[in-house]
Amino acid sequence: MLRDTECGEPRVSDVSKTITLAGWVNRRRDHGNLIFIDLRDRTGLIQVVFNPKTNEEAHRLAENLRSEWVVQIRGEVVKRLDGAENPDLPTGDVEISASELIVLNPSKTPPFEIRDDIEVDDNTRLTYRYLDLRRPKMYANLELRHRVVKLMRDYLDERGFLEVETPILTKSTPEGARDYLVPSRVHPGQFYALPQSPQQLKQLLMVSGVDRYFQIARCFRDEDLRGDRQPEHTQLDLEMSFVEQEDILKLVEALYIWVTEKAIPGVQLQKPFPRMSYHEAIERFGSDKPDLRYGMELCTLSDLAEDSGFGVFKTVVGGGGTVRAFTAPGCGDYPRKTVDELTEIAKSSGAHGMMFIALSNEAESIDALEPDHIRSVIKSHVELDTIKAMANRAGAKPGDLILMIAGPSGVVNTALSNLRGEMARRLDLIDPNEVSYLFVLDFPLFELDPVSEKWGAMHHMFSSPRPEHVDMIETDPGAVIGQLYDLVCNGIELGSGSIRITDREIQERVFALIGYSREAVEERFGHLLRAFEYGAPPHGGAGLGIDRLLMALTGQNIREVVAFPKTQTAVDPLFEAPSRVEDEQLEELGIVVRETAK
């Protein structure tokens, strides 16, 4: 071993011990005849002092040290001089009086400083990811992730779950997301697909009698990237036989409470997890993944708006749209510029615009509002009494700002939900120590594609309808509620699950509604349906994103909680992937690349 102690370890109790450390030079402070360096490894920082009176040779060598050099240091742990302690460091009461210095490896000056409190362009960080990961914050993210996954494994192992690996090279099932394809050399012209999730495989494992399965599973989807989406992500995939929805919810809840409380000591958690229906979530928050750490719930003003006679409102509501709003407390004095910023957010969420009603805090109450107390474009079009009624319904008080969007309900909800999040950040309403889980239940099983006017599965086509809704599959598909649930954390959708269909007849009716021909079903799902003919146990489960959970727990984006992520254009700047390959490789695969551009 090149060391016997790690940098974060020495304490006053170690004083007078001679130890050997190894690590990176975090910083050098050269006082001429006295040189300090902060030595860093993943465990922390320790100050090393080079004094020519202690060891002239070591001091002379230390003059050459620079940031990020890798060194081995032997020395005595000594108590720091009175008043020279550093309370910011756990090791700050002691220092190492160096008697020997060995340079294990010098370093070029890094492209950015290895510190937590700097902002560097993502491309630069990813190009030098190995340096970026030296930052304590990034190491802490890796460590937390490790701990979370280990806790999941431990918990599920204790309860009889079996971790089973499923293939990465599998078959394309071309609905849902785009697949990543892998060409087959042995079968030229044919392709494997990387799994979008192990969904069908885990259901087969249930038929196999595995009973309780889980996997920390990599999933691949070739869709556009976001701050919360990477081309590959990891999910906790689990499935259980002989269970009902409540059994899965209970297990997931207990598991996530255990993991969160163990991984983040002192966390504030609401137990049991709140539950609400999909319908309620949309009504109250305009989102199926609401963040419950703050209020500002939405209200619907369509009826008041339509009766007001204001042309914009009439057009929207008459055209089947809606008018909804929420109140930002204490923001009635927002200047034009700030409101314009909010309007931009509404527009980038798809809304045509945003209306507001700013209420002066000089009014005694909503009922006592005078026209002078109100700033709003609708003021000259809408009766004062109607504005008061709107303010009352929105729960506004004098001094508040009501944000209002009119349009198709989907757009209105998206925009208001985004604005609600923005206001929570602006008003600093989020307690960073709070982790807020939520089960969203009772999702509709089918949704109508407004363009094609075809019914599609909201989740996937193996999710079971409520038994009492089976008869509506053909007559009123939109009203069929599934045994389907989402787990949400701090406004982030962690994932979803369901009780699966194990009844051949119901499965065929679902396929029929979605418009799959018998041939298409056989081609895509024949293997699964055949398996179900050999005694499939009732089963259900969930797939819950690990990256998303880490995002929620750290409050950072997905690129911060993945060791080697890709940019928004799905590029890895470190490896420069994707890349062209040798002609011979293509030849072997029987692939000819058609040159379009470049």
Next chain:
RNA sequence: GGCCCCGUGGUGUAGUGGUCUAACACGCCUCCCUGUCAAGGAGGAGAGCGGCAGUUCAAAUCUGCUCGGGGUCGCCA
């Protein structure tokens, strides 16, 4: 695929038609310095403003295209 923001020494920013062969902070280099820990002091090097094409007497600044990063709508069962 659409829309929005950003791109200036190694890093982060300022400069938004001429006074800019570009300013500041950190970093880097040299020298001084025995108690610093964002050490301090003195001095110094380092970019021609992502790229291309325009507009203009004059472009880091304006326009178009393009490349790269980020956000967002669509998309992501």
